[in-house]
Amino acid sequence: MRDYVEKNLSKEDYSNCGMLIAISRRDLVDNLVHDLPDLIHMIRRGRSQGISFRIVGPVGVNRIEPNIKALGGIFIPEVSIVNPVSVTESFSREAMSRGVQFFLDHQVTGINVRKDGYTVLAGGDEFSFRCLVNSAGLYSDEVSSMAGISGYKIYPWRGEYYELVGLPDDYVKTLVYPAVSKNSPGKGIHFRPSMGGKVLIGPSAKLVKSKDDYNCDRFPKEVFLRAAQKFFPCIEGENLVPAYAGIRPKLSENGLEEDFIISLDRNQPPLLNLIAIESPGLSSSMAIAEYAGNILAEAMV
Numbered sequence: 070m071r072d073y074v075e076k077n078l079s080k081e082d083y084s085n086c087g088m089l090i091a092i093s094r095r096d097l098v099d100n101l102v103h104d105l106p107d108l109i110h111m112i113r114r115g116r117s118q119g120i121s122f123r124i125v126g127p128v129g130v131n132r133i134e135p136n137i138k139a140l141g142g143i144f145i146p147e148v149s150i151v152n153p154v155s156v157t158e159s160f161s162r163e164a165m166s167r168g169v170q171f172f173l174d175h176q177v178t179g180i181n182v183r184k185d186g187y188t189v190l191a192g193g194d195e196f197s198f199r200c201l202v203n204s205a206g207l208y209s210d211e212v213s214s215m216a217g218i219s220g221y222k223i224y225p226w227r228g229e230y231y232e233l234v235g236l237p238d239d240y241v242k243t244l245v246y247p248a249v250s251k252n253s254p255g256k257g258i259h260f261r262p263s264m265g266g267k268v269l270i271g272p273s274a275k276l277v278k279s280k281d282d283y284n285c286d287r288f289p290k291e292v293f294l295r296a297a298q299k300f301f302p303c304i305e306g307e308n309l310v311p312a313y314a315g316i317r318p319k320l321s322e323n324g325l326e327e328d329f330i331i332s333l334d335r336n337q338p339p340l341l342n343l344i345a346i347e348s349p350g351l352s353s354s355m356a357i358a359e360y361a362g363n364i365l366a367e368a369m370v
């Protein structure tokens with residue numbers, strides 16, 4: 070993905086800023102007993118996955134992130150941020166140049182399984198396909214049911230963000246994450262510099278009642294402020310303003326981290342289900358596409 074981005078996007082659309090997973094100074098008093106084992110777990114996991122990182126102490130942390138108050142952590146220099154709209158537009162331009170047609174504003178409302186393929190009803194039109202790839206995100210369980218495979222259930226877990234305002238543009242330079250346990254429903258409330266100079270703090274993690282519930286019972290600002298002050302004690306309430314929320318498609322009510330499901334659920338005619346492609350689904354999208362393409366190519370011979 071990084072190679073693709075560097076080759077196809079303009080320099081304004083990405084930054085190789087790196088990622089810091091830190092233990093805050095405040096943890097020395099409150100939380101070290103939890104956070105240190107979590108960090109050790111992440112170090113072990115990173116090593117087993119061949120991720121290159123370095124362990125840094127308080128001085129090393131401040132060389133990377135001058136305003137942070139941290140005891141140390143791990144720094145992963147290869148992590149980048151990218152403008153998700155630009156990368157998606159680049160993918161779609163490339164797909165169109167290879168003959169792919171997009172039908173936007175065509176909600177799939179029915180799927181008929183034929184012997185030799187599928188008839189899909191969408192936006193009042195009817196489409197005929199030899200195979201079907203279901204990558205409908207939060208609604209992938211419902212689309213799968215329409216295609217006759219009804220074993221999936223998606224639980225919507227909302228993640229809310231706040232934006233950091235009123236501080237110098239480079240107040241936070243890298244992605245700054247807390248250490249979280251392997252059972253955490255998300256990656257923890259972290260700092261996310263984004264292209265265009267905004268810094269976001271989030272996301273929270275909460276199971277919501279419906280897949281389009283972006284607003285009910287939002288977390289109070291104090292939750293984000295506490296998470297922000299853990300690393301940057303100078304941040305005040307007035308430095309945080311509410312930003313957007315997104316909803317993760319999770320496979321369980323308790324929000325446990327699970328792997329993506331990429332499953333050929335019918336051989337003839339082929340139905341490939343992509344279920345619970347939550348974060349890091351965008352970063353993994355090229356690998357997912359290659360993997361899914363290989364499965365389909367085999368199924369179509």
Ligand SMILES: Cc1cc2nc3c(=O)[nH]c(=O)nc-3n(C[C@H](O)[C@H](O)[C@H](O)COP(=O)(O)OP(=O)(O)OC[C@H]3O[C@@H](n4cnc5c(N)ncnc54)[C@H](O)[C@@H]3O)c2cc1C
Nearest residue numbers: 176177205206208228315316317346347348349350351352
């Ligand atoms: C809060 C949050 C933070 C995230 N942060 C990161 C991150 O830092 N890095 C990262 O890699 N990933 C991140 N992600 C995850 C990333 O956004 C997803 O993994 C990715 O968008 C999944 O892509 P997808 O195509 O499977 O699903 P989606 O992007 O959800 O796309 C599904 C599409 O299907 C369409 N659709 C649904 N039902 C129908 C229907 N019946 N008919 C027609 N169309 C339909 C939807 O409109 C949508 O366009 C984050 C997600 C959230 C919510």
